[in-house]
Amino acid sequence: MTGTLLKIVGLTKAYPGVVANDDVSFNIQEGEVHALLGENGAGKSTLVKMIYGLVKPDSGDMAFKGTAYEPSEPQEARARGVAMVFQHFSLFDALNVAENVALGMAEPPKTRELAERIRTVSEQYGLPLDPWRLVGDLSAGERQRVEIIRCLLQDPKLLIMDEPTSVLTPQEVEILFATLRKLKSEGTSILYISHKLEEIRALCDEATILRLGKKVGTCTPREVTAAQMAEMMVGSELHRPEREPTTPGDVRLALKDLSVASPSQFGTSLKNITLEVRAGEVLGLAGVAGNGQDELLAALSGEITSAPGMVVLDGTEIGARGPAPRRRMGLLTGPEERLGHAAAPNMSLTENALLTGAEREGLMSNGFLKWGKAKSFAEAIIERFDVRTPGTETVARALSGGNLQKFVIGREVMQRPEVLVVNQPTWGVDAAAAATIRQAILDLAAGGTAVIVISQDLDELMEVSDNFAALNEGRLSEIKPAKGLSMEEIGLMMGGAHGMEVAHA
Amino acid sequence: MIFLEKRPQPSKTLSYITPVLAVLITMVAGGLLFAILGKDPVAAIRIIFWDPLFGEFAFYYRPQLLVKGGPLILIALGLSLGFKAGIWNIGAEGQYIMGAIAGAGVALALYPLEAWWIFPLMILAGALGGWAWAMIPALLKVKFGTNEILVSLMLVYVAENFLSAMAIGAMKNPEGFGFPGSRNLQQYPSAHNTEIIAGSGMHWGVAAAFIAAILAYVLLNRHLLGFQIRLTGEAPRAARFSGVKPARLVLFCMGTAGALAGLAGMFEVAGPAGQITTGFNVGYGFTAIIVAFLGRLHPIGIVLAGLLMALTYIGGEAAQSALQLPAAAIQVFQGMLLFFLLAVDVLTNFRIRITLGETA
Structure with a gap:
């Protein structure tokens, strides 16, 4: 470590109604892996956007290699040697890897030449990737490699990575970490954003912890425990969900050889999925994003229909029925995408309560809506799940992601489902709210509901599940009891490291 | 900045x-x-907006406001349902024509029979005519995924040609000395859409427009179907998740818009216009699109917007004759x-x- 690469002094950025960053200062040394740690909404994203030139700070200064640094746009940041891998990829499905990389360059070389360079870099850093493959056919982990290689071709001094492991299997995480360590050894600094504490302990040299926009501490991750870091992040001790051991009852929901084509071109079709969930059981389904999770949820909610016998609820074949009849029978679902799928962004919370609750909660008679009752239902959800909102007439998009998530999950939980299927139930939710949601799911199971939790958060799944399986390219792995599963086994169930064979082809 | x-x-x-x-x-x-x-801009604006309401000849213009506003409101109400759900029926003009032809067809077929049930039957035929014409783009969209904007718009031109064919062909007045155009329904008491209050401009079509506005308000604010229409427009994926069947909604919205446009056409041909002629349609179906948006796709807004548009029509004509302003x-x-x-x-x-x- 030879000197300070990036010096940040007193960065402040306020949005209407919220201070995203309040007087944040820290330094990144050359060749250092620096962790930026904090809950959702702590201001991590705003901070890195300022470093990457996407957002202009209200006040504060930055210095890069000792000279003033005020990027007004990402291009300027890249020219100075700052590169960023976003959590959400900006790739075109219908183009191949090399073409995608070329799109991000000011003066791209010939595709053949570029492909050669991609291959060299990918071998050099142990990131197997075939430049000629269509991005639409790649797994999430491979797509991330495209983004990383795109950055590496710029020979960056500082690489920013935003929650890079949320889309990776444990094996893929190992590959990524090996790459990052190699980069570090060559003197590249890495700003690593995450809320996964064990990863940070394994990888990072220094950590800066943000809470509610303010820097609340620094630490050397290797020297503290994950629990200590969590406390700094949350500011208090965490409540762990508890559950009473129950004996599973009768089979409530059964999938028999469920195969459906994905409605979207680059979606993942489901192939021969067979599973059973019993009353009181929580089945956890892991899998890297884009391996059929959305399609499975849609096939269960009734948005995608199948042959009648492929989905059986309490002995009735319901594969061909739509969402409304399934809901009537007690099969409730919570999709991953909150805005636009689980909730209508420009409609009030009362209207969004009506969206799935109209029939089960008796919010209408003969097709005529009872607004008073709908409002009370919305109020009940807000109250029980501690949704922070000015009132029931606020539109859904005005709520923060975590609060809306509490609302849409709460809406299904409050309807006393017979079978509940949720996809990413705590995605983007702060730790305290996540604990509330998990506890609600466990309470439902204790009351005899059969629950399927689809999630990319392995810690969450291990916490709530009785049984565990993983989705990989639309297929379901063997279902195993969750207790006693090792990370190694889970990783293999998720498909191990995707695309490794390509590297050695 | x-x-x-x-x-x-x-x-x-x-x-x-x-x-x-x-x-x-x-x-x-x-x-x-x-x-x-x-x-003179001040004079022009006064002639368009002020004189028809409060000027010297207001007694003549005021009933015209209802006569012109009625069909605009009726058509716009139907269109607004689809527009709210993201279903773009641009062909109300054609549905208006087909409703008029169907309604007039019933009357002309029964002429000179006098009976109380003829007018109600014409209303039914008018609504059905418009509905059937709207079902063409609706079914094509549902079955084959065609674009309803193009299909409904093209069908306007088909309807216009059909109207001409009727005016000089099957529906031509046998006692009309060879002139194009049908018998005048104003002179056929059982089929005439009379004014409910003489001299007020308030004919049955205007009454239907106000009733439709109330029904649309109830539908959108109190009924599940109206909620589903709004939901589909706001967030189609959430609507699917909620259990809305998109195909059914397309058929309902297009059908309702068609039926209301057909009704407007029927009331017009049986009342103010009186007969099927080649130039029967004057663009209400297109202007109603403006009315729907000007009224914020809200039933009460549409009633006000319809009256406002009618005012610009009437005032515009007055300005043309008083100031020699070009129609364009x-x-x-x-x-x-x-x-x-x-x-x-x-x-x-x-x-x-x-x-x-x-x-x-």
Whole structure:
């Protein structure tokens, strides 16, 4: 470590109604892996956007290699040697890897030449990737490699990575970490954003912890425990969900050889999925994003229909029925995408309560809506799940992601489902709210509901599940009891490291 | 520097103010247009907006307001349902024509029989005619995924040609000395759409428009179907998740719009127009699109917007004769209204922030 690469002094950025960053200062040394740690909404994203030139700070200064640094746009940041891998990829499905990389360059070389360079870099850093493959056919982990290689071709001094492991299997995480360590050894600094504490302990040299926009501490991750870091992040001790051991009852929901084509071109079709969930059981389904999770949820909610016998609820074949009849029978679902799928962004919370609750909660008679009752239902959800909102007439998009998530999950939980299927139930939710949601799911199971939790958060799944399986390219792995599963086994169930064979082809 | 900043919540107040603001801006810009054409802008605006309501000949113009506003409101109400759900029926003009032909067809077939049930039967036929014409783009969309905008629009031209064929062919008045056009239904008591109160302009079609406005209000605000229509427009994926069947909604919205447009056509041919002629349709079906948006796709808004549009029609004609304004200038003026409405619409979802000096 030879000197300070990036010096940040007193960065402040306020949005209407919220201070995203309040007087944040820290330094990144050359060749250092620096962790930026904090809950959702702590201001991590705003901070890195300022470093990457996407957002202009209200006040504060930055210095890069000792000279003033005020990027007004990402291009300027890249020219100075700052590169960023976003959590959400900006790739075109219908183009191949090399073409995608070329799109991000000011003066791209010939595709053949570029492909050669991609291959060299990918071998050099142990990131197997075939430049000629269509991005639409790649797994999430491979797509991330495209983004990383795109950055590496710029020979960056500082690489920013935003929650890079949320889309990776444990094996893929190992590959990524090996790459990052190699980069570090060559003197590249890495700003690593995450809320996964064990990863940070394994990888990072220094950590800066943000809470509610303010820097609340620094630490050397290797020297503290994950629990200590969590406390700094949350500011208090965490409540762990508890559950009473129950004996599973009768089979409530059964999938028999469920195969459906994905409605979207680059979606993942489901192939021969067979599973059973019993009353009181929580089945956890892991899998890297884009391996059929959305399609499975849609096939269960009734948005995608199948042959009648492929989905059986309490002995009735319901594969061909739509969402409304399934809901009537007690099969409730919570999709991953909150805005636009689980909730209508420009409609009030009362209207969004009506969206799935109209029939089960008796919010209408003969097709005529009872607004008073709908409002009370919305109020009940807000109250029980501690949704922070000015009132029931606020539109859904005005709520923060975590609060809306509490609302849409709460809406299904409050309807006393017979079978509940949720996809990413705590995605983007702060730790305290996540604990509330998990506890609600466990309470439902204790009351005899059969629950399927689809999630990319392995810690969450291990916490709530009785049984565990993983989705990989639309297929379901063997279902195993969750207790006693090792990370190694889970990783293999998720498909191990995707695309490794390509590297050695 | 001027910035547009997205509001966390769409502003309720502004969504009521913007139509008024749009009318005011249209008056200013329209006045400029008239001034460039060498006419006195103040006089022109007065003739268009003031004289028909409160001028010397208001007793003649006021009933015209209802006569012209009625069909606009009726058609716009139907269109607004689809527009709310993102279903774009642009062919109300054709559905209006087919409703008129179907309604008049019943009357002409029964002529000269006099019976109480003829007029109700014509109403039914008018609604069915418009409905059937709208079902063509609706079914094509549901079955084959065709674009309803194109199909419904093209069918307007088919309907216009069909109208001409009827006026000079099957429906031609046998006692009409060879002139094109059908018998005049105003002279056929059982089929005549009379004024409910003589001299008021309030014929059965106007009554139907007001009833439809009330029903549309109840549907949109109190009924699950109306909720589903709004939900589909706001978030189609959430609507699917909620259990809305998109195909059913397309059929309902297109069908209702068609039926109401057909009704408007039938009331027109049996009342103010009196007969099927080649020039029977005067563009109500297209103007109703402006009315629907000017009224914010809200039933009460549409009633007000329909009356306002009728005013620009009547006042526009008066201005043409009084000031020799070209008819095209009046059409531009009406177009401006929609243009400015859409422009100021931005304000309901965004607020303007002006910062001085530095680029924030």
